[in-house]
Amino acid sequence: MNIQLKISITILLQTAVSLAYAQVLDSVTLQKIGDQLVKMEMKGREGIAKPGDNCLRDKDGHFLSCLTAESSQKWVTDFNKDGWPDAVFLFTDEGLGGGGNAYGFDYRVVLLDGKRSIINQYTLFGGGKFSYGHLDIDRVKDGKLYATYNENPMSRSYGEGEDNLKQVAVSFSFRDNKIVEDCYAACPLASMKKQIFKKDNNLKIDSTLEIDDQFNEDYTEIVHMKDGSKFVASLSGCEEPDLYFSRTIKYKVALETDPSAMKEALLYNLQFLRDNTLFKTVINNAVVQVNQLETSRIKKDKNEGTALHLSLPDGWKTHLFISGNKEQGSFITIRFEKPKNKEGMMDFWESMESKRKLRR
Numbered sequence: 001m002n003i004q005l006k007i008s009i010t011i012l013l014q015t016a017v018s019l020a021y022a023q024v025l026d027s028v029t030l031q032k033i034g035d036q037l038v039k040m041e042m043k044g045r046e047g048i049a050k051p052g053d054n055c056l057r058d059k060d061g062h063f064l065s066c067l068t069a070e071s072s073q074k075w076v077t078d079f080n081k082d083g084w085p086d087a088v089f090l091f092t093d094e095g096l097g098g099g100g101n102a103y104g105f106d107y108r109v110v111l112l113d114g115k116r117s118i119i120n121q122y123t124l125f126g127g128g129k130f131s132y133g134h135l136d137i138d139r140v141k142d143g144k145l146y147a148t149y150n151e152n153p154m155s156r157s158y159g160e161g162e163d164n165l166k167q168v169a170v171s172f173s174f175r176d177n178k179i180v181e182d183c184y185a186a187c188p189l190a191s192m193k194k195q196i197f198k199k200d201n202n203l204k205i206d207s208t209l210e211i212d213d214q215f216n217e218d219y220t221e222i223v224h225m226k227d228g229s230k231f232v233a234s235l236s237g238c239e240e241p242d243l244y245f246s247r248t249i250k251y252k253v254a255l256e257t258d259p260s261a262m263k264e265a266l267l268y269n270l271q272f273l274r275d276n277t278l279f280k281t282v283i284n285n286a287v288v289q290v291n292q293l294e295t296s297r298i299k300k301d302k303n304e305g306t307a308l309h310l311s312l313p314d315g316w317k318t319h320l321f322i323s324g325n326k327e328q329g330s331f332i333t334i335r336f337e338k339p340k341n342k343e344g345m346m347d348f349w350e351s352m353e354s355k356r357k358l359r360r
Contacts, residue, residue, distance in 0.1 A: 034069035181215035
């Protein structure tokens with residue numbers, strides 16, 4: 001064997017070893033990435049952190065949150081098919097920013113480059129103390145995450161017990177530059193344009209796209225109003241559209257005591273939404289009904305707020321709320337939903353099961 005051939009074989013072997021090494025994330029590397037995720041999260045949170053600590057405290061030293069990010073070599077795969085391994089991390093928040101015995105967890109799908117630096121991360125809801133379900137990973141393989149969503153006994157009413165707890169199999173993959181629950185791809189809302197406010201009305205709009213606790217896409221827009229308030233809008237659901245708006249304004253006592261002022265406030269905000277969103281028809285139907293509404297029907301409910309529930313054409317329903325206090329302001333909430341059945345919106349697990357059937 002000549003020298004040139006030996007050199008070529010050596011280079012090939014070194015390249016093969018390097019590539020094999022690049023495809024492996026050992027426990028030490030995963031721990032370093034997990035520590036980096038915690039540091040990144042803490043930078044965006046309120047609270048005081050001590051050097052080398054993963055907990056946040058208030059000014060009196062009381063714990064607000066303690067954060068951890070853990071992974072496993074079994075949770076490594078190439079999600080985005082770029083040739084480099086990515087990883088899933090269990091991200092836990094003990095305290096949820098308020099201390100006590102509250103907790104929540106999610107999973108972070110972390111995309112990495114060839115230098116094992118974080119390119120991006122995507123969050124999947126995991127669960128909490130009283131959440132409907134808890135997500136448990138079964139396996140991570142071939143660019144997909146397979147899991148089971150188990151009903152949380154703590155979400156049930158007192159006396160219901162823990163018999164016949166529900167569970168649903170779910171899987172996630174990377175497509176269109178985001179993590180998607182595979183059954184969601186068959187949802188009518190999956191192909192719906194993710195936009196709420198018009199882009200040509202000189203409004204300052206911030207938008208985000210996340211995955212909710214049913215693993216549907218939850219699209220949110222925040223509009224910055226001229227008076228300093230914000231209109232928060234979200235569009236979510238699978239088969240049943242759920243369009244939600246909320247706005248907090250300076251506290252007005254009349255919005256607690258004067259039905260005429262309440263009606264005027266609802267009309268003002270509905271008209272703004274009609275003129276500035278892509279949902280003109282359904283919102284205008286609400287404007288017409290509220291405009292015709294007798295003020296005698298506007299009364300405080302048992303929660304010391306005002307609630308109106310109206311049926312609209314084409315199967316839509318709207319729920320209008322006004323509440324508030326001197327410390328936080330007056331809250332105006334407007335919700336539109338379109339149930340699949342006449343009985344009303346499906347409950348949490350009905351909706352999850354119905355979504356499974358869309359893919360069959």
